[in-house]
Amino acid sequence: MSETGSHNDVSENLPSEHGARGGDVAVKSDPFANPGLPPHEHRRQDIDEKAARHSERVVAGLFMLSMLGTLGFIASFVVFPIDKIIYVFPIGHVSALNFSLGLTLGVALFAIGAGAVHWARTLMSDEEVADERHRVDADDELKENVRQQWITGAKESGFGRRKLIRNTMFGALTLVPLSGVVILRDLGPLPEKKLDHTLWTRGKVLVNTNTDKPLRPEDVIVGSLTFARPEGLEEAQEDFQEQIAKAALMIVRLKPEDIKDKRERDWAHEGIVAFSKICTHVGCPISLYEQQTHHVLCPCHQSTFDLSDGARVLFGPAGHPLPQLRISVNGDGNLIALGDFEEPVGPAFWERS
Template identity: 85%
Template sequence: MSETGSHNDVPEQNLPSEHGAHGGDVAVPDDPFANPGHPPHEFRRQDIDERAAKHSERVTAGLFGLSMLGTIAFIACFVIFPVDKIVFIFPFGNVSALNFSLGLTLAVALIGIGAGAVHWARTLMSDEEFSDDRHSAGADDALRENVEQQWIQGAKESGFGRRKLIRNTMFGALTLVPLAGVVILRDLGPLPEDKLRHTLWSKGKVLINQNTNKPLRPEDVVVGSLTFAMPEGLEESQEDFQEQIAKAALMIIRIKPEDIKDKRERDWAHQGIVAFSKICTHVGCPISLYEQQTHHVLCPCHQSTFDLADGARVIFGPAGHALPQLRISVNDEGNLVALGDFEEPVGPAFWERG
């Protein structure tokens, strides 16, 4: 009986071989992971034609010059157009002339720099590719010297030192663009000057109860109570009410005279009735939490705590200094009145303390 292979056996003639069916050699495929290398470098027109290079230089300088004009126009528009001027611009409709002009001119200034840099890189800077082996993170002296030489070579090939027109216009554009940011800071509003140092309080101004809108009298303030007051003549219907009350708001507390530790506080009070600014000296939050037994008042924002029996000094929290006190007395009609303005600015301390 002859030997036969199983049905899974592959005939010998079907096995791969270095020879073909007729004895010829079979081609071995190339290594698919071989490094193909860089394609041959193709020179640009600017690389071989100096007139084309000069044209690209002028275009790049023109884009940088356009950026400078955009910055100058930005500053001019900021000065020329009033805030409330509305114009119709198709297809946007009615828009603010100031906002539209500032956005348009700033876009021109920034796009000019970007387009100029891109055109310079694509037409004049060297575009020849080269590869280098990966190095370890730590650089030895030879590698540092190699990088330095590459930097020098790159600067030379960019034409930065040779093409003065591009260099000067680029410096001009980069110098002018930040001016747009400096000028727009003016839009934050008028300078405060000494307005933050003054409130509506003055000699003879009656203390008005904010809850009843009636003048405060000494008998209205009992020991342990907390009352909020504002200057006479200030109405909630006024356009600048929030601005004024943010500086002039008062806390009125009555403390037994023998419990007041600070001499000046006692002298500025009336029969134990003291008036302190309601504005926290940390970040300007309104203070409203009063502890009757300890005479402590707490700011709800960051828990700064002030002792109203000891000149409203800070005993806890991030506030920088004591609450300003308003000197008060009583007029001929029996109403509580101020004897002047605060002697120091109210509110946060970061802007007025030298």
């Protein structure tokens, strides 16, 4: 009996298996409970105005560095010639202009980003706030709540009272776009009136580009296509490519009765017409001629012009007809120009007259 009682006493003092599990369930009744936000820890700048002013000066300094980077970017276009090469370790030999543009623009953009990040991390409010998910079609109460949050956020950012940050930020954001304007200068000088005039003047002889001899009417037969350049323009000249790109001519002889346009007929000589060789789409040289239809085709984008009807556009992306050059014959029997083209040659441009 005593042995059995001892056993019962021990059993009563030990928790049952069911009771132990029941206790665990009570302790862990909701394993997915919201733990809540951790206690907010104030930053040094939140409790020390001296530290806050220091952060303000750092942010303003980064914005000022950005302004200096942009000014350096603009100055690089003036200081460095395009052909200047420098040695930069460990890159090697690079263009001084490209290196300085990349370095200064990188500094300008990086400093703006670094300033904004430092401003947000040290001076703007970092207190976490929990909010319920809401419908996309917000009601008036929610809209007003968002508006108040915006106002509070703007106030806590210090944008209004930290004038040093605000003014330097405006300066940096104003100067950076100027670098994009300066880049446009790299497209080259403005054409001004250079595209309005060529080397053709009254009395200038037409020279065959293949034979380098003056063109005579008997040299141009019906159905042929001949290319010409102004007398005095030689390939050895430094600006030959620039000048021939505007003055190149194609000469075609048509039967006078096949010419439909009156002005074209008046500007021709015995059916010989002279048109610019430069396509009015993107400036490709035209060289394909169809004798039966009197059409010329640009090989680049298939713009088609009718040389019997004022070189008007029949097909393709070209925007206007090929300019015609008025020609005649001088005392030596050579074909000559009676002036320059009356409209700019080549593609259209925004200040086209």
